[in-house]
Amino acid sequence: MTPGGYAGKWLDVDLSKEEIEEFSFPDETLEQYFGGRGVATKILWDRVGRRWSDLDALAPENPLIFATGPMTCYYPGARICVSGKSPVSNGVVGSTAATEFAVDIRTAGYDGVVFTGKAEKPVYLLVTDEGAELVDASHLWGLNGEKTLIKLNKEVRETLKKRKPDVGLWKEPGTMYIGPAGENMVRHAAVMAKICHAAGYGGYGSVMGSKNLKAVVAKGRGRLPAVNAPESVYLLWRKAHRDCMTNTTFRRWGTGHLGYGCGADTSSEPVRNWQEEWHDEKTMGVPHYMDRYWVKVKWSDFNCTTNCMKVSCIKAGRWKGDITDVPDYELQAYCGTNLGIFDPGDNIHISTLMDKLGHSGINCPNTMGYAAELYQRGILTENDIGFKLEWGDTEAFDRLAHMMAYREGIGDVLAEGTYRAALKIAHMKGLKPDELLKYAVHVKGIEIGAHGTRSDKDYTQDMCYAASVQGGDHTSTVTDGYSDMSGAVFQDSAVFCMFTASPSQELIFDFAKAVTGFPITVDSWRRVNGPRIVTLQKALLLMGGPDVTWEPVKDDDNPPRFYEPLPTGPYKGMVTDRERVDIRTQAYFETLGWDERGIPKKETLDRLGLSDVDPLMEKFRQ
Amino acid sequence: MVKPLWIARDPSACSGCRRCELACSMHHEGWMWPEASRIRVFMPFPGLEVPHLCSQCQDYPCVEACPVEALSTDPDYGAVIVDREKCTSCGACIRACPGTVPYLHPGDDKATICDLCGGEPECVEVCTEAGYNALTIVNEGPSVHRKLYSRNPVDTARDLAVNMFGEKGEEVIE
Numbered sequence: 001m002t003p004g005g006y007a008g009k010w011l012d013v014d015l016s017k018e019e020i021e022e023f024s025f026p027d028e029t030l031e032q033y034f035g036g037r038g039v040a041t042k043i044l045w046d047r048v049g050r051r052w053s054d055l056d057a058l059a060p061e062n063p064l065i066f067a068t069g070p071m072t073c074y075y076p077g078a079r080i081c082v083s084g085k086s087p088v089s090n091g092v093v094g095s096t097a098a099t100e101f102a103v104d105i106r107t108a109g110y111d112g113v114v115f116t117g118k119a120e121k122p123v124y125l126l127v128t129d130e131g132a133e134l135v136d137a138s139h140l141w142g143l144n145g146e147k148t149l150i151k152l153n154k155e156v157r158e159t160l161k162k163r164k165p166d167v168g169l170w171k172e173p174g175t176m177y178i179g180p181a182g183e184n185m186v187r188h189a190a191v192m193a194k195i196c197h198a199a200g201y202g203g204y205g206s207v208m209g210s211k212n213l214k215a216v217v218a219k220g221r222g223r224l225p226a227v228n229a230p231e232s233v234y235l236l237w238r239k240a241h242r243d244c245m246t247n248t249t250f251r252r253w254g255t256g257h258l259g260y261g262c263g264a265d266t267s268s269e270p271v272r273n274w275q276e277e278w279h280d281e282k283t284m285g286v287p288h289y290m291d292r293y294w295v296k297v298k299w300s301d302f303n304c305t306t307n308c309m310k311v312s313c314i315k316a317g318r319w320k321g322d323i324t325d326v327p328d329y330e331l332q333a334y335c336g337t338n339l340g341i342f343d344p345g346d347n348i349h350i351s352t353l354m355d356k357l358g359h360s361g362i363n364c365p366n367t368m369g370y371a372a373e374l375y376q377r378g379i380l381t382e383n384d385i386g387f388k389l390e391w392g393d394t395e396a397f398d399r400l401a402h403m404m405a406y407r408e409g410i411g412d413v414l415a416e417g418t419y420r421a422a423l424k425i426a427h428m429k430g431l432k433p434d435e436l437l438k439y440a441v442h443v444k445g446i447e448i449g450a451h452g453t454r455s456d457k458d459y460t461q462d463m464c465y466a467a468s469v470q471g472g473d474h475t476s477t478v479t480d481g482y483s484d485m486s487g488a489v490f491q492d493s494a495v496f497c498m499f500t501a502s503p504s505q506e507l508i509f510d511f512a513k514a515v516t517g518f519p520i521t522v523d524s525w526r527r528v529n530g531p532r533i534v535t536l537q538k539a540l541l542l543m544g545g546p547d548v549t550w551e552p553v554k555d556d557d558n559p560p561r562f563y564e565p566l567p568t569g570p571y572k573g574m575v576t577d578r579e580r581v582d583i584r585t586q587a588y589f590e591t592l593g594w595d596e597r598g599i600p601k602k603e604t605l606d607r608l609g610l611s612d613v614d615p616l617m618e619k620f621r622q
Numbered sequence: 623m624v625k626p627l628w629i630a631r632d633p634s635a636c637s638g639c640r641r642c643e644l645a646c647s648m649h650h651e652g653w654m655w656p657e658a659s660r661i662r663v664f665m666p667f668p669g670l671e672v673p674h675l676c677s678q679c680q681d682y683p684c685v686e687a688c689p690v691e692a693l694s695t696d697p698d699y700g701a702v703i704v705d706r707e708k709c710t711s712c713g714a715c716i717r718a719c720p721g722t723v724p725y726l727h728p729g730d731d732k733a734t735i736c737d738l739c740g741g742e743p744e745c746v747e748v749c750t751e752a753g754y755n756a757l758t759i760v761n762e763g764p765s766v767h768r769k770l771y772s773r774n775p776v777d778t779a780r781d782l783a784v785n786m787f788g789e790k791g792e793e794v795i796e
Contacts, residue, residue, distance in 0.1 A: 224656075
């Protein structure tokens with residue numbers, strides 16, 4: 001019998017051969033890796049393993065994974081985890097997004113999908129209760145995100161109605177898709193959902209593009225999978241929602257109040273490519289967004305009452321017709337202050353543009369900010385770009401975002417992401433790489449989320465990004481090697497939202513146990529399951545390749561900018577303390593049973609049941 | 623004498639959380655089953671979430687249309703009650719409904735319609751608890767033309783789109 005919370009089946013789609021098969025995992029694998037990020041990492045190890053360093057993430061062989069977890073749809077805040085070998089870090093990122101696709105794939109009877117190969121022409125996958133099929137997507141290729149979703153909603157609803165006309169009205173399906181950025185393999189492109197939701201980190205949008213896979217679509221009519229202890233799950237479900245409803249700040253503003261607060265108060269917001277982290281621009285205050293642009297103040301995804309999402313719409317002026325969410329803090333910062341933009345309407349426009357083009361709204365504007373700083377410093381010129389790229393010039397950044405999505409001119413270089421673009425521009429200009437990398441704000445190729453460490457006043461600290469197996473990903477940062485495991489690593493594997501997670505670890509793990517029936521506790525996760533997933537991610541990240549590998553110690557560090565004193569604001573002069581970074585990184589490695597250079601030790605691998613990884617770690621040990 | 627009870631609906635206030643679907647299916651099916659919920663929230667375009675459920679038309683065309691008398695009205699609250707033994711899954715009630723609200727259950731294929739949970743609708747409880755108030759219970763007099771609320775959710779969303787997005791709203795649903 002399948003353990004509770006699992007549909008019990010996965011889809012295995014070979015796009016080259018146009019073959020679709022089903023497979024299942026042994027219970028032991030599910031108990032060890034749970035779902036989402038955990039199971040995805042296990043799939044990657046099993047299918048790629050020792051060939052990891054030779055596998056180009058944009059080659060057909062790279063498995064692209066859409067994974068739910070056993071708690072998806074039950075625990076408030078349904079999400080799905082997208083993973084594979086990341087073309088950005090060359091490691092594994094568990095990139096989650098809120099979407100009804102997670103619900104529909106489970107009610108259609110599947111826990112997830114693995115894609116390999118490359119379709120001859122553009123396709124999308126359609127999953128229903130009757131199984132899965134590949135559908136021609138030539139007519140959708142080239143369309144922006146919004147238009148893709150509008151067309152798919154109509155087309156799939158009509159297809160389903162034609163097949164079963166008598167059952168009543170068919171709801172729109174759950175859908176994830178890519179925009180032009182994904183199609184053109186912009187390295188850090190996002191997998192999109194619901195016009196403005198994204199699995200942003202990791203660059204899995206470009207992996208979809210490399211496979212000619214425009215979208216994944218599902219409509220299930222079945223029950224959610226049976227759970228181990230239904231009465232307990234029901235009670236815990238009610239209880240977990242009460243915790244969501246007490247989160248009044250998020251219910252009212254989402255993270256949208258931080259566009260001002262993270263600048264003015266904590267001084268941890270990227271301003272002009274992180275040259276500063278402080279601003280006191282009151283135009284960025286949340287009332288300016290709320291009063292003028294928010295048309296829905298309480299917007300939720302499936303089974304969520306935190307409702308941190310708000311729908312924004314511009315109804316007048318030059319950006320009329322733009323629709324996006326809040327923008328949340330990350331996009332207020334990256335599509336706003338980081339580009340020197342302090343006007344909410346302009347900020348909403350760049351955010352909407354990211355959605356439509358299928359760029360990651362964090363990673364793409366990090367690269368655009370990087371380009372603007374090179375322009376400011378005279379390294380990139382008007383001649384290189386084709387126009388002036390001044391801070392705060394929304395139209396110029398609009399043009400640049402298009403050039404990146406379609407890989408035109410300098411956009412083709414920038415589409416490689418900040419780290420790789422820096423190396424290319426250094427080569428172009430005959431400069432040493434370090435002269436260009438000192439302005440690149442990334443860790444392991446992954447552009448850093450909009451929470452700085454220099455002021456030490458935000459939730460992010462010294463080695464948060466430096467030691468993380470997901471590099472610059474601000475949703476999976478590192479604080480210590482014990483408690484982290486029950487945070488993002490667990491949420492991404494059980495697959496629910498970090499903003500619906502109860503403050504009570506006891507409630508969350510009682511919930512997990514009631515759903516699955518596994519003897520899971522917060523302690524077992526912190527000591528065994530979490531470290532197993534992260535250690536395997538670390539091993540694959542170390543192997544990296546083929547175009548880029550990360551050096552132990554040297555690359556387990558912050559970008560140079562984080563060691564420059566803050567030039568302005570209440571924390572002027574503060575820097576991230578290098579000594580603390582080193583000490584705490586060491587402590588983190590030690591807790592996880594990795595050696596002082598961050599290489600998993602043999603006894604650790606043996607203890608976690610990862611003995612077969614050990615021979616591959618040998619060459620990294622000194 | 624119990625007054626007829628009606629669930630007033632305000633799609634602009636619906637967050638799209640679908641807890642109503644989960645609560646409804648828990649009550650009627652014993653487990654979470656969104657597509658077997660008597661209330662279903664449609665989302666023809668993100669941001670346009672439309673709760674879709676029986677409006678209890680004054681003349682009950684679905685009850686009239688049923689060829690085997692499987693449908694009747696609850697004498698206390700005015701809900702439509704389906705006799706699942708009698709139902710032949712012919713779909714006449716679906717076709718008769720101006721908003722195509724009934725549907726055939728994904729499990730047993732029988733006509734499925736909101737029964738107001740015997741006077742204490744679960745969907746309203748969870749919606750109210752979360753402070754959305756997209757669904758509220760009202761005791762309406764005869765002047766409220768409940769039938770006008772029986773609409774295809776895509777049509778409702780088209781109106782809502784213009785209300786929310788202005789001119790752009792005309793483009794978001796094909």
